Amino acid sequence: MKFRTEWQKIRTDPLNGAGIAVYTLILFLIIFLLDFGFRAIVDSSEGMWTRILVPAPHVVAGGLKIGQALERWRGHLEPNLWDGKLTFLVFLLIVPYVIVPMLVVWGIRARRQWRLESPRHGFPWKIALALALGWYVAIMTCLMALVGSLVGLSAYGSLQSAQTVQTNRDALLADMNLVVSRARTAFFVPREKGGAGGSWWKDNKSKEPQISLDALAPVTPVLSRHLAAGFPQKASRFFMEVTAPDTLFLWGVGTERGDSESFENKDGQRGKVQIRQIVTPKGQSVEFQN
Amino acid sequence: MRWVILTCILVTVAFVGMYISTREVWSATNAAGVIIAVYLVILVAWATREVQPRWCRIVWRVSIAVVFAGMTIHWVTMYSMTTWQYQTLHTIRKTVFHTTVFDYLQSRGLKTLQGYYTRNSSSNSLAEVFNRLNPRLEPGTTLLDTLPAEDGMRIHAVSVSDSEIVLIGLSTIVEGEEPSFQNYDGRLGRVQNRLKITPRGLSYEIQN
Numbered sequence: 157m158k159f160r161t162e163w164q165k166i167r168t169d170p171l172n173g174a175g176i177a178v179y180t181l182i183l184f185l186i187i188f189l190l191d192f193g194f195r196a197i198v199d200s201s202e203g204m205w206t207r208i209l210v211p212a213p214h215v216v217a218g219g220l221k222i223g224q225a226l227e228r229w230r231g232h233l234e235p236n237l238w239d240g241k242l243t244f245l246v247f248l249l250i251v252p253y254v255i256v257p258m259l260v261v262w263g264i265r266a267r268r269q270w271r272l273e274s275p276r277h278g279f280p281w282k283i284a285l286a287l288a289l290g291w292y293v294a295i296m297t298c299l300m301a302l303v304g305s306l307v308g309l310s311a312y313g314s315l316q317s318a319q320t321v322q323t324n325r326d327a328l329l330a331d332m333n334l335v336v337s338r339a340r341t342a343f344f345v346p347r348e349k350g351g352a353g354g355s356w357w358k359d360n361k362s363k364e365p366q367i368s369l370d371a372l373a374p375v376t377p378v379l380s381r382h383l384a385a386g387f388p389q390k391a392s393r394f395f396m397e398v399t400a401p402d403t404l405f406l407w408g409v410g411t412e413r414g415d416s417e418s419f420e421n422k423d424g425q426r427g428k429v430q431i432r433q434i435v436t437p438k439g440q441s442v443e444f445q446n
Numbered sequence: 447m448r449w450v451i452l453t454c455i456l457v458t459v460a461f462v463g464m465y466i467s468t469r470e471v472w473s474a475t476n477a478a479g480v481i482i483a484v485y486l487v488i489l490v491a492w493a494t495r496e497v498q499p500r501w502c503r504i505v506w507r508v509s510i511a512v513v514f515a516g517m518t519i520h521w522v523t524m525y526s527m528t529t530w531q532y533q534t535l536h537t538i539r540k541t542v543f544h545t546t547v548f549d550y551l552q553s554r555g556l557k558t559l560q561g562y563y564t565r566n567s568s569s570n571s572l573a574e575v576f577n578r579l580n581p582r583l584e585p586g587t588t589l590l591d592t593l594p595a596e597d598g599m600r601i602h603a604v605s606v607s608d609s610e611i612v613l614i615g616l617s618t619i620v621e622g623e624e625p626s627f628q629n630y631d632g633r634l635g636r637v638q639n640r641l642k643i644t645p646r647g648l649s650y651e652i653q654n
Contacts, residue, residue, distance in 0.1 A: 213475060213478075213479075214475065214479070214520065214521040214524045214525065215524060217471050217472055217475040217524070217525075217528075218524040218525070218527065218528035219528075220471045221471055221472060221528040221529065221531075221532055222528055222531060222532070224471065224532065225531060225532040225535040225536065226535070228532075228535075228536065228539075228621075229535060229536075229539055231598060231619035231620075233619070233621065234469065235469045235471075237466070237469075238465075238466075242461075242465065242471070242474075245461075245471075245475065246457070246458055246461055246462075246478075249457055249461065249475070249478045249479070249482060250454050250457055250458070253482045253486065254450060254453045254454055254457060254482060254485060255450060255454070257486060257489055258447075258449070258450045258489065261489065261492075261493045264493075297513060297517060298513055298516075300516070300517060300520050301512075301513045301514075301515070301516025301517040301519075301520060302513075302516050304516075304520045305516045305517075305519040305520040305523060308519075308520050308523035308524060308527065309519070309523055311527070312523055312526065312527040312530075315527065315530075315531070316530070319534055323537075326538075326541050326545070329545070330541070330544065330545055330548070333545070333548060333549070333552075334548075334650065337548075337552045337556070337648060337650065338647070338648075340556055341555070341556065341559060341647040341648045342647065344556070344559040344560050344562075344563050345559065345563070345645070345646060345647050346563065349645060349646050350646055350647070351646075351647065378652070379541060379544060379652075381652070382544075382623055382652045382654075383537055383540060383541070383623065387537055387541070437560075
C-alpha cells in the first residue's frame with residue numbers, strides 16, 4: 157500500500173526525494189554492470205585491476221605506484237612515458253570531482269525551476285541523471301571519507317608493524333650469517349694464523365670454545381649500516397655454545413616482538429624475535445624460533 | 447560551464463605536465479588534487495551562499511568540510527602507505543640481494559680456504575686452489591657466475607694472487623644506496639658487495 161502511494165507520488169512529481177533515490181539506485185546498477193565490462197576490457201588491454209564503481213583517483217594512483225614498485229623489482233627502472241592507466245586516472249579526477257559537482261549544482265536549480273512549471277512536459281531525464289550522478293558520487297565519497305579513511309589508517313599501521321618485525325628478522329639473520337661465516341672461516345684457518353685450526357674447542361678435555369663471540373659478532377648491524385634510511389635497526393644480542401669440536405649453536409635475539417608473546421628468549425626476555433643456527437664446517441641450518 | 451572547462455584543462459595540464467617532468471604518479475595526482483580542492487571549495491561556497499536559514503547553510507558547509515577532511519585523510523594515507531611500500535619493496539629487494547650474494551661469495555671463499563688448508567692436491571697456492579675450484583664462465587674474463595638471472599647478478603674474480611683474492615658480487619639492475627657509485631662493470635649506482643680471501647680468512651664488505 158505504502159509502495160503504491162510512493163509510486164503515485166513519483167508519477168505525479170518525478171523529481172521528488174523518493175524518485176531521486178530510485179534513479180540513484182538504477183544508476184548504481186548500470187555502473188555496476190558497466191564495471192564488469194570495463195574490467196574485462198582494461199584487465200586484458202592494460203593488465204590493470206581497477207574499478208569504475210568507486211570514484212577514488214587516489215586509490216588508483218596508489219595502485220599505480222605499487223605497480224611501478226613491482227616493475228622496478230623486475231628491473232624496469234624508468235616508468236612508461238604514458239599509458240592507458242594514466243588516462244583512466246585523469247578521467248577519475250575530472251569526471252567525479254569536477255564535472256559531476258557542477259552538474260549537481262545545475263541539477264538542484266533546474267529541479268526547483270522544473271517543479272514550479274505548469275504544465276510539465278515529458279520526463280526530466282537530464283535533471284534526474286545529474287542529481288542521481290551527484291548522489292552516487294556523494295554517497296561513495298562519504299563512504300571513502302568516513303569508513304575508508306579509518307580502514308586505510310588501520311591497514312597502514314598493521315603493514316608497518318608487520319614489516320618492522322620482518323625487517324628485524326632480516327637484519328638479525330644477516331648479522332648471524334656474518335658470525336657463522338667468521339666461525340666457519342676460523343675452523344679452516346690454522347691456530348698459528350689466528351684461526352681455530354680444525355676444532356672449535358681449545359682441546360677435547362676442557363671443551364672450552366676456541367673462538368669468542370666478541371671476535372665474531374658485528375659491532376653494528378651489517379645491513380642497517382648501508383640501508384640506514386629504510387632499515388633502522390638496534391644491535392641484536394648473540395649467544396653461542398660449542399657442543400662438539402665441529403658443531404656450534406648460535407642464537408640471535410632481536411629487538412622486536414615476534415609471533416609468540418610467551419616465548420622465552422635465550423637471554424631471559426619474553427616474546428622477542430629469535431633465530432637459532434646450528435653450524436658445522438660443511439654448512440648451517442637456520443630455525444626461526446620466534 | 448566556463449569554470450568547469452577551465453578547471454578540466456587546468457587539472458589535465460597539471461597532471462600531464464607534472465607526470466611528464468617527474469615520471470612520478472603521486473606528484474601528478476597531488477598537483478591535480480590541489481586544483482580540484484580549490485575548485486570544490488569555491489564551488490561549495492558559491493552554491494551554498496543562498497541557502498536559508500543561516501544555520502542550514504552552516505550545517506551544509508560543516509558537513510561538506512567533514513567529508514572533505516575525511517577524503518583528505520584517506521588521500522594522505524594512501525599516499526603515505528603506497529610511497530612507503532614502494533620504498534620498502536626496494537629495501538627488501540636490496541636485502542634479498544645482499545643476503546644472496548653474501549651466501550654465494552662466502553661459499554666460494556670457504557671452499558677455497560678449505561681446499562687451501564687441506565692440501566690434498568698438487569696445487570697448493572691460494573690462487574691455484576681458487577682457480578681450480580672456480581672456473582671462469584668464459585676463458586680470459588673475470589666472470590664466475592650469473593645467478594640468479596632475475597636479479598642480474600654477476601660474480602667477478604677481480605684479482606687473484608697467492609696472497610689475496612678479491613671477488614665482486616654485483617647486480618646489473620638493482621639500484622644501490624649511492625646513485626653515483628661506480629660499479630666494477632662500469633654501470634652507475636647498482637648494488638655491489640666485495641669479498642676478500644686471504645690465508646688468514648675472509649673479509650666481507652657491502653660497497654653499495
